[in-house]
Amino acid sequence: MTCCSEHQHSINTEPQTFEITDFWEEAKDIRTFVFKGTLGSKPGQFCMLWIPGVDEKPFSIARDYDGEIWLTICKVGPATEKLFDMSKGAKVGMRGPFGHGFTVAKKKKIVLVGGGYGTAPLHFTGKRHAENSSDVTMIIGARSADLLIWVDQCEKSGFRTLVATNDGSRGTKGFTTHILEDLLKKESVDLVQTCGPEKMMKAIAQMCTEKGIECEVSIERYMKCGFGVCGQCVTESGEKMCQTGPCVKAQKALSYSDFGVYHRGPEGQKVEW
Amino acid sequence: MTNLEVDFCGVKFRNPLVLASGILGVTGASFARTVEKGAGGITTKSIWKNPHPGHKNPTMFGNEHYFMNAVGLSDAGIKKAVSELGDYIPKRKAPLIVNIVGGKKSEFGDIAEAIDDLSVKPDLLEVNISCPNVEDELGKPFACSVSDAAEVTKLVRSKTQIPIILKLSPNVEDIVSIAKSVEEAGADGICAINTVGPGMRWNIDLRKPILANKVGGVSGPAIFPIAVKCVYDIYQAVKIPIIATGGVCTGRDALEIMMAGGTLVGVGTAVYYDGDDFWHKATDEISEWLKKEGIKNLSEIIGLFHKK
Numbered sequence: 001m002t003c004c005s006e007h008q009h010s011i012n013t014e015p016q017t018f019e020i021t022d023f024w025e026e027a028k029d030i031r032t033f034v035f036k037g038t039l040g041s042k043p044g045q046f047c048m049l050w051i052p053g054v055d056e057k058p059f060s061i062a063r064d065y066d067g068e069i070w071l072t073i074c075k076v077g078p079a080t081e082k083l084f085d086m087s088k089g090a091k092v093g094m095r096g097p098f099g100h101g102f103t104v105a106k107k108k109k110i111v112l113v114g115g116g117y118g119t120a121p122l123h124f125t126g127k128r129h130a131e132n133s134s135d136v137t138m139i140i141g142a143r144s145a146d147l148l149i150w151v152d153q154c155e156k157s158g159f160r161t162l163v164a165t166n167d168g169s170r171g172t173k174g175f176t177t178h179i180l181e182d183l184l185k186k187e188s189v190d191l192v193q194t195c196g197p198e199k200m201m202k203a204i205a206q207m208c209t210e211k212g213i214e215c216e217v218s219i220e221r222y223m224k225c226g227f228g229v230c231g232q233c234v235t236e237s238g239e240k241m242c243q244t245g246p247c248v249k250a251q252k253a254l255s256y257s258d259f260g261v262y263h264r265g266p267e268g269q270k271v272e273w
Numbered sequence: 274m275t276n277l278e279v280d281f282c283g284v285k286f287r288n289p290l291v292l293a294s295g296i297l298g299v300t301g302a303s304f305a306r307t308v309e310k311g312a313g314g315i316t317t318k319s320i321w322k323n324p325h326p327g328h329k330n331p332t333m334f335g336n337e338h339y340f341m342n343a344v345g346l347s348d349a350g351i352k353k354a355v356s357e358l359g360d361y362i363p364k365r366k367a368p369l370i371v372n373i374v375g376g377k378k379s380e381f382g383d384i385a386e387a388i389d390d391l392s393v394k395p396d397l398l399e400v401n402i403s404c405p406n407v408e409d410e411l412g413k414p415f416a417c418s419v420s421d422a423a424e425v426t427k428l429v430r431s432k433t434q435i436p437i438i439l440k441l442s443p444n445v446e447d448i449v450s451i452a453k454s455v456e457e458a459g460a461d462g463i464c465a466i467n468t469v470g471p472g473m474r475w476n477i478d479l480r481k482p483i484l485a486n487k488v489g490g491v492s493g494p495a496i497f498p499i500a501v502k503c504v505y506d507i508y509q510a511v512k513i514p515i516i517a518t519g520g521v522c523t524g525r526d527a528l529e530i531m532m533a534g535g536t537l538v539g540v541g542t543a544v545y546y547d548g549d550d551f552w553h554k555a556t557d558e559i560s561e562w563l564k565k566e567g568i569k570n571l572s573e574i575i576g577l578f579h580k581k
Contacts, residue, residue: 011335011336011337011546012335012336012337013333013334013335013336014334014336014474014476014483015331015334015476015483017476017478017479048330048331050330050331052476052479052481053481054329055329055330055485056329056330056331056485057330091478091479092479093331093476093479093481093483095334224330224332224333224344224347225332225333227545228297228544228545228548229296229297229333229542229544229545230296230297230299230332230333230344231296231297231298231299231300231303231318232299234297234299234300234302234303234306235302236300236302237302237306238300238302238303238305238306238307238309239306240297243548264299264300265349266326266327266347267324267325267326267327267347267348267349267350267353268299268300268318268347268348268349268353269324269349269353
């Protein structure tokens with residue numbers, strides 16, 4: 001039997017055991033958890049995190065190098081609530097990495113745009129670009145200053161970091177798209193990559209496509225297996241976002257009739273964004 | 274040119290490899306893509322009368338030998354299904370098998386009726402009386418009893434003219450007697466087998482069962498010998514055609530289980546191992562083998578092992 005020719009998962013998808021070695025608050029109800037070990041992830045890929053006895057959910061990988069995996073997680077339901085109750089030394093299950101990450105290629109100037117907790121995988125992405133000698137700009141947005149994540153780490157890593165909040169409590173008052181629009185008027189950019197609310201990403205995809213700038217978006221869909229079997233995360237093109245995605249080129253995303261319009265819930269029903 | 278076409282209950286399939294129920298079967302877009310990639314036909318996920326949430330994650334995992342799942346038949350119910358199928362069926366480029374499931378026997382009849390009301394009907398109706406992953410909720414599957422299996426068959430038969438296929442469980446003492454009973458009750462075909470077990474696997478570090486449902490159906494290469502035996506035995510006992518399903522991972526596997534008695538071949542877990550590439554790889558392998566053997570029509574090999 002041959003295996004796994006076109007897609008990325010390994011032949012064994014039994015969850016492996018990982019220990020929580022550290023965690024800290026990023027913002028209200030948002031924590032970064034550190035796990036000892038590696039999945040060998042590329043930026044933009046995701047893993048399935050199993051909270052034994054509760055549930056298993058997909059999370060984008062915020063860092064996977066130097067013997068540590070970082071996941072930045074928002075407390076939104078029973079699985080994450082249980083995770084937030086766990087102490088250092090507690091064990092969880094993890095499998096992955098899954099999916100297609102962001103392109104890391106030699107580009108002069110790269111802009112990464114994160115909205116809300118969609119910002120989580122972008123520092124890792126920026127770091128890989130910087131290793132390639134690309135000039136990295138981060139645009140990070142949230143509803144208000146207390147919900148911003150990863151801003152300090154991005155600044156510390158030397159990325160030019162521009163901030164937008166809806167209420168103006170930090171940085172520019174407005175949306176990340178406003179900052180990007182201004183920036184694209186003044187500067188020549190070779191690649192834009194974005195992760196965040198789908199309507200934001202759609203606006204960015206359209207903006208970049210109109211200007212002929214290469215752009216990638218990270219499409220979130222309900223995932224059950226994470227490795228191309230259940231069909232839960234399929235877009236209206238029939239492509240599985242756990243394998244073709246989550247990171248896809250803007251033109252491709254714009255060709256999906258559901259992109260920025262709706263996704264599907266746990267039973268396959270349509271849910272509008 | 275070898276001809277891979279097979280006829281199943283009067284429905285023509287361009288090749289015998291059909292996507293089994295529960296794999297990639299959530300949306301019409303997914304069916305269309307799988308047909309484009311080379312599947313001969315598609316089976317939908319099991320459709321319930323009312324929305325059914327299924328089990329928490331982890332619901333599945335695999336390794337080189339086998340795959341386990343306990344999705345628990347998540348589905349948005351017949352209303353969503355009717356709208357999704359209403360859009361897809363008129364545009365389908367390969368036969369569609371709609372799979373239905375119920376908790377109570379009457380629900381099978383209700384769903385069959387709703388599917389029968391579609392202005393463009395699906396090609397076949399597959400009746401899932403054999404899921405091993407919902408026993409806590411529903412008790413022993415109807416496929417475990419000769420009389421229950423026959424009763425569901427009769428009820429569905431009375432509600433629709435669409436050919437009906439009963440999907441049987443290998444987890445019984447005598448699958449042949451169940452097959453005979455559904456044939457007698459009016460089934461047009463049989464799908465054998467559903468997943469084996471259920472089985473159980475634990476993570477020793479966490480001291481927790483890997484599947485949230487604790488137990489789950491076993492599929493993949495490990496169950497192929499069981500599937501071949503079940504199909505072989507059923508073929509000898511009934512006249513209606515069989516969708517041979519269970520652990521088929523290559524074109525040669527498909528040929529073997531067809532010779533054991535399968536007219537169509539259900540494929541599920543192979544998608545885990547080979548992704549969308551499976552379909553073309555397997556049909557190419559089948560064509561090459563037929564060419565080498567000088568066989569022009571694939572349908573000639575159905576049940577070949579039984580010929581004296």
